[in-house]
Amino acid sequence: MDKMNVTGLTAKGDVATATYTISNESPDLSAALAATTTCSNTEYFNVTYNIAKTPVAKGTTTTITVTVELIKTPIEKDITATVGVTITATPQQPTA
Numbered sequence: 001m002d003k004m005n006v007t008g009l010t011a012k013g014d015v016a017t018a019t020y021t022i023s024n025e026s027p028d029l030s031a032a033l034a035a036t037t038t039c040s041n042t043e044y045f046n047v048t049y050n051i052a053k054t055p056v057a058k059g060t061t062t063t064i065t066v067t068v069e070l071i072k073t074p075i076e077k078d079i080t081a082t083v084g085v086t087i088t089a090t091p092q093q094p095t096a
């Protein structure tokens with residue numbers, strides 16, 4: 001499991017991003033990808049994601065970019081949040 005540490009967000013609208021590579025190592029099947037996000041502090045942060053390509057053909061890769069945005073200021077103390085991203089892959093017969 002990878003961890004994304006975010007610091008330095010000070011103004012409303014500031015963002016931090018992390019991009020992860022997803023590899024489909026199946027010898028036979030494509031994979032349709034989906035994701036869900038969670039955030040323990042939705043008062044201050046919004047979390048979004050973008051999957052570059054789905055389905056992912058056998059033996060290829062794609063990326064997912066996770067973005068954390070500061071949506072409320074002023075910040076008068078250290079504000080923290082736990083962010084989660086769950087990626088699911090559903091096997092598919094290749095289309096090409």
